[in-house]
Amino acid sequence: MSDKVGVGIIGCGGMGSHHARNLAKIEGAHLRGFADVRLESAQNLHNEVGCDYCTTQVQDLFDDDQIDLVLICTHHDLHVPLAIQAAEAGKQVFVEKPLALTIEGCEQIQEAVERAGVKLMAGFQARFSPFIAKLKAVIPEPLVIVGQLVDPRWGDESWANDPIEGGGNVLSQGCHMFDVMYWLAGAEPVTIYAEGGNLTHPKIPEITDSVVATIRFANGCVASAINGDFGAPALAGKAFYELFGGTKTATLYGYYGTPTIKFWGVEPAEFTMENLPPEARNSSAAHGYVDEMKALIDWVGKDIDPVNAAKVEDGVRATKLGIKAIEAIKTGQPQHL
Ligand SMILES: NC(=O)c1ccc[n+]([C@@H]2O[C@H](COP(=O)([O-])OP(=O)(O)OC[C@H]3O[C@@H](n4cnc5c(N)ncnc54)[C@H](O)[C@@H]3O)[C@@H](O)[C@H]2O)c1
Numbered sequence: 001m002s003d004k005v006g007v008g009i010i011g012c013g014g015m016g017s018h019h020a021r022n023l024a025k026i027e028g029a030h031l032r033g034f035a036d037v038r039l040e041s042a043q044n045l046h047n048e049v050g051c052d053y054c055t056t057q058v059q060d061l062f063d064d065d066q067i068d069l070v071l072i073c074t075h076h077d078l079h080v081p082l083a084i085q086a087a088e089a090g091k092q093v094f095v096e097k098p099l100a101l102t103i104e105g106c107e108q109i110q111e112a113v114e115r116a117g118v119k120l121m122a123g124f125q126a127r128f129s130p131f132i133a134k135l136k137a138v139i140p141e142p143l144v145i146v147g148q149l150v151d152p153r154w155g156d157e158s159w160a161n162d163p164i165e166g167g168g169n170v171l172s173q174g175c176h177m178f179d180v181m182y183w184l185a186g187a188e189p190v191t192i193y194a195e196g197g198n199l200t201h202p203k204i205p206e207i208t209d210s211v212v213a214t215i216r217f218a219n220g221c222v223a224s225a226i227n228g229d230f231g232a233p234a235l236a237g238k239a240f241y242e243l244f245g246g247t248k249t250a251t252l253y254g255y256y257g258t259p260t261i262k263f264w265g266v267e268p269a270e271f272t273m274e275n276l277p278p279e280a281r282n283s284s285a286a287h288g289y290v291d292e293m294k295a296l297i298d299w300v301g302k303d304i305d306p307v308n309a310a311k312v313e314d315g316v317r318a319t320k321l322g323i324k325a326i327e328a329i330k331t332g333q334p335q336h337l
Pocket of ligand 1: 013016036041074076078125
C-alpha cells in the first residue's frame with residue numbers, strides 16, 4: 001500500500017457522495033475510482049471531489065491494485081454479493097447499513113471477510129456522534145433505555161420499501177436504532193419481544209414498517225424501542241434516545257435538526273451543538289459521519305483499531321435484532337438472540 005489509502009466507491013448516490021465528500025478532506029485517503037451503473041452519477045461525484053477514474057464496472061475496482069478499500073453504498077440487495085466479491089479480491093470493506101437484509105446474508109459476509117482476513121466496517125455512524133458519545137459517557141450503565149426512530153410515511157414507490165431492494169423501514173432504518181440501543185446498553189441483547197407489523201403500507205404486505213419492541217440485555221438493562229414510518233414525532237424529532245441510570249437521566253431529542261441533550265441529576269443540565277468545537281458544529285460531524293471515515297482510514301492505513309466502529313459482528317447483530325423483532329410480531333412469542 002502507498003502512503004495513502006486508495007479508495008474505491010461503489011454506488012455514487014446520496015450516501016456514496018456523502019462519504020466521498022468527507023474522505024476528500026482526509027489527508028491519508030486517496031479517492032481512486034468511482035463505480036456506478038449510472039456513469040453520470042460517478043462522473044458528477046468526480047466533478048465535485050475528484051478521483052482517478054469512473055466506471056460502470058465494479059470489477060474494475062476489484063482488479064485495481066491501487067485500491068485498498070472499497071465502500072459499498074448501493075441498495076441493500078447488492079450488499080452481500082458486492083461485499084463477498086470485495087473480500088475475495090482482498091480489499092478492506094466498508095458496507096453501508098444494513099449489512100444485509102437476512103441473517104444468512106450477514107453471515108455469508110462475515111464468513112467471506114474472515115476467510116479473506118480483511119477488515120469490515122458497517123455504516124453505523126451514530127456511534128461516532130458526539131451526542132451519542134455523551135449519552136454513553138454520562139450514563140455508561142443504564143437501567144432502562146427508550147429509543148425511537150420514526151419517519152413520516154415513506155412512499156410505496158421508494159426503493160427502500162421494495163421487499164428485495166430495501167426491505168422496508170424496520171430492516172432498512174431500524175437497524176440504526178437497534179445498533180444504538182446495543183451500543184448504549186453496553187451488553188449483548190438476550191431477548192426481544194415486539195408488536196407492530198405492516199401498518200402504513202398495505203399495498204406492500206411483504207414488508208414490516210412498524211415495530212414497538214422490548215429488549216433485555218445481558219447486563220439486565222431493558223429497553224423500549226419504537227421504529228417505523230408512521231409519522232413525524234412533533235416534539236422529539238426523528239430520533240429520540242432516553243437513558244435512565246437511577247440517579248441520572250439523559251434525554252436526546254432533535255437529533256436531526258437541533259440536537260439537544262437534557263439531563264436530570266447531571267450538571268450542566270444541557271448539551272448542544274454549542275458544546276462542540278466550531279469545526280464539529282455541522283450535521284455531518286454531529287451525526288458521526290466525519291469521524292467514521294477518519295477512523296476507517298486510520299484502521300486501513302495505520303491499523304489503528306476503531307474502537308467505536310461497527311465491525312462485521314455488529315452489523316450482523318443489528319440485522320438480527322430487526323429480523324427477530326419481525327419474528328416476534330409474526331409469532332406472538334419473545335425471541336432469543
Ligand atoms: N448511514 C446512513 O445514515 C445512511 C443514510 C442514507 C442511506 N444509507 C444507506 O446507503 C446505501 C445507499 O443508499 P442511498 O440513499 O445512497 O441510495 P441512492 O439510490 O442514492 O444511491 C445508490 C447508488 O447505487 C448505484 N448502483 C445501483 N446498482 C449498482 C451496481 N450494481 N453497481 C454500482 N452502483 C450501483 C445507483 O445508480 C445509485 O447511484 C443504502 O445501504 C442505504 O441504506 C445510509
